[in-house]
Amino acid sequence: xxxxxxxxxxxxxxxxxxxxxxxxxxxxxxxxxxxxxxxxxxxxxxxxxxxxxxxxxxxxxxxxxxxxxxxxxxxxxxxxxxxxxxxxxxxxxxxxxxxxxxxxxxxxxxxxxxxxxxxxxxxxxxxxxxxxxxxxxxxxxxxxxxxxxxxxxxxxxxxxxxxxxxxxxxxxxxxxxxxxxxxxxxxxxxxxxxxxxxxxxxxxxxxxxxxxxxx
Amino acid sequence: xxxxxxxxxxxxxxxxxxxxxxxxxxxxxxxxxxxxxxxxxxxxxxxxxxxxxxxxxxxxxxxxxxxxxxxxxxxxxxxxxxxxxxxxxxxxxxxxxxxxxxxxxxxxxxxxxxxxxxxxxxxxxxxxxxxxxxxxxxxxxxxxxxxxxxxxxxxxxxxxxxxxxxxxxxxxxxxxxxxxxxxxxxxxxxxxxxxxxxxxxxxxxxxxxxxxxxxxxxxxxxxxxxxxxxxxxxxxxxx
Numbered sequence: 001x002x003x004x005x006x007x008x009x010x011x012x013x014x015x016x017x018x019x020x021x022x023x024x025x026x027x028x029x030x031x032x033x034x035x036x037x038x039x040x041x042x043x044x045x046x047x048x049x050x051x052x053x054x055x056x057x058x059x060x061x062x063x064x065x066x067x068x069x070x071x072x073x074x075x076x077x078x079x080x081x082x083x084x085x086x087x088x089x090x091x092x093x094x095x096x097x098x099x100x101x102x103x104x105x106x107x108x109x110x111x112x113x114x115x116x117x118x119x120x121x122x123x124x125x126x127x128x129x130x131x132x133x134x135x136x137x138x139x140x141x142x143x144x145x146x147x148x149x150x151x152x153x154x155x156x157x158x159x160x161x162x163x164x165x166x167x168x169x170x171x172x173x174x175x176x177x178x179x180x181x182x183x184x185x186x187x188x189x190x191x192x193x194x195x196x197x198x199x200x201x202x203x204x205x206x207x208x209x210x211x212x213x214x215x
Numbered sequence: 216x217x218x219x220x221x222x223x224x225x226x227x228x229x230x231x232x233x234x235x236x237x238x239x240x241x242x243x244x245x246x247x248x249x250x251x252x253x254x255x256x257x258x259x260x261x262x263x264x265x266x267x268x269x270x271x272x273x274x275x276x277x278x279x280x281x282x283x284x285x286x287x288x289x290x291x292x293x294x295x296x297x298x299x300x301x302x303x304x305x306x307x308x309x310x311x312x313x314x315x316x317x318x319x320x321x322x323x324x325x326x327x328x329x330x331x332x333x334x335x336x337x338x339x340x341x342x343x344x345x346x347x348x349x350x351x352x353x354x355x356x357x358x359x360x361x362x363x364x365x366x367x368x369x370x371x372x373x374x375x376x377x378x379x380x381x382x383x384x385x386x387x388x389x390x391x392x393x394x395x396x397x398x399x400x401x402x403x404x405x406x407x408x409x410x411x412x413x414x415x416x417x418x419x420x421x422x423x424x425x426x427x428x429x430x431x432x433x434x435x436x437x438x439x440x441x442x443x444x445x446x447x448x449x450x451x452x453x454x
Binding site for chain 2: 138
């Protein structure tokens with residue numbers, strides 16, 4: 001296909017009908033059931049695969065993965081160095097790789113800088129270490145407000161930051177995926193990597209929270 | 216102009232929808248709130264093996280939903296609706312299929328038949344783990360040296376970077392157009408979403424993270440004058 005033809009074809013793309021979904025039942029549960037049935041009958045998806053995908057993200061891939069990365073960085077300065085230099089490789093050492101975490105960057109919180117991650121354009125989020133994003137992360141409210149008024153947004157999470165602390169908001173517009181390395185809580189010097197893991201909350205790795213004493 | 220998904224900095228949205236008990240955030244939401252959320256997620260991920268669309272194309276189809284639908288739909292309604300539009304565009308299903316299945320759905324007669332001829336590229340359950348673990352890296356070699364270096368001041372262009380497609384996909388948020396910032400990271404070559412979303416190939420470009428002062432984006436404001444927003448931007452978005 002010549003370049004010209006390609007471009008012409010894709011001008012058509014713009015005029016493509018993005019309304020075909022309105023032919024389906026309006027009620028979302030029934031709509032999804034209809035699509036699933038259609039795709040199974042057409043041999044485009046396989047029902048065992050659907051179950052396997054759901055099981056994977058419900059039970060195998062989630063924020064406990066990220067907590068292991070953080071706890072390891074807290075106790076192992078060499079690992080922390082590797083993590084900040086090449087996060088993708090360092091996280092791969094713990095076997096967390098692949099979809100929506102192909103290119104990782106870890107950003108470190110310090111007394112001077114607090115990092116917080118958002119995706120204003122959609123819902124980009126590091127799946128291999130944090131799993132599927134929570135509803136609030138995908139909400140219009142979080143997407144629209146975090147870049148303009150991060151301090152107010154963080155207050156709603158119960159996080160009051162000192163005015164001397166610089167806030168860095170990371171808007172995930174590319175395939176780079178950002179994980180926040182929170183500060184290790186004071187008074188935990190005697191704890192093991194395993195014990196520290198339970199201090200690492202999901203929100204502390206997005207930047208909307210801090211590590212917490214486990215209940 | 217831009218599309219409805221490009222909402223960074225927009226006014227009017229209320230409090231972040233958080234679960235709180237006694238004023239404290241409680242983070243105990245299940246991964247999928249309902250069965251249909253889980254199904255919408257899984258059928259979308261699974262269909263991509265046959266549909267072979269790029270992640271950029273699937274994002275473009277979500278953001279191209281009519282603005283009224285985009286604003287009204289739940290997250291997974293957007294996913295499932297965009298999925299259908301993608302499948303029609305790829306000619307894997309047609310409008311008659313949709314009309315027929317809707318008729319059956321309304322008659323409460325959705326039945327899965329015995330499928331004897333699965334598509335050759337269908338994602339098999341045994342391959343899920345390896346497929347997810349491999350992912351779809353977007354890094355590509357670029358054969359010219361980077362135009363910008365870390366520490367350099369740059370400015371974003373002041374219009375939609377997508378030159379081929381009017382209203383096409385792009386990842387330069389409108390709130391950061393025509394703004395001055397500083398390159399803080401260089402990620403080497405990556406697939407250009409503006410091309411990949413429209414089946415125009417990878418067209419890789421150097422990708423940078425650019426840090427913008429909050430005051431540059433929003434004008435003088437309360438807070439720390441060093442507060443900043445870091446955005447990943449492709450070379451053609453920058454001057």
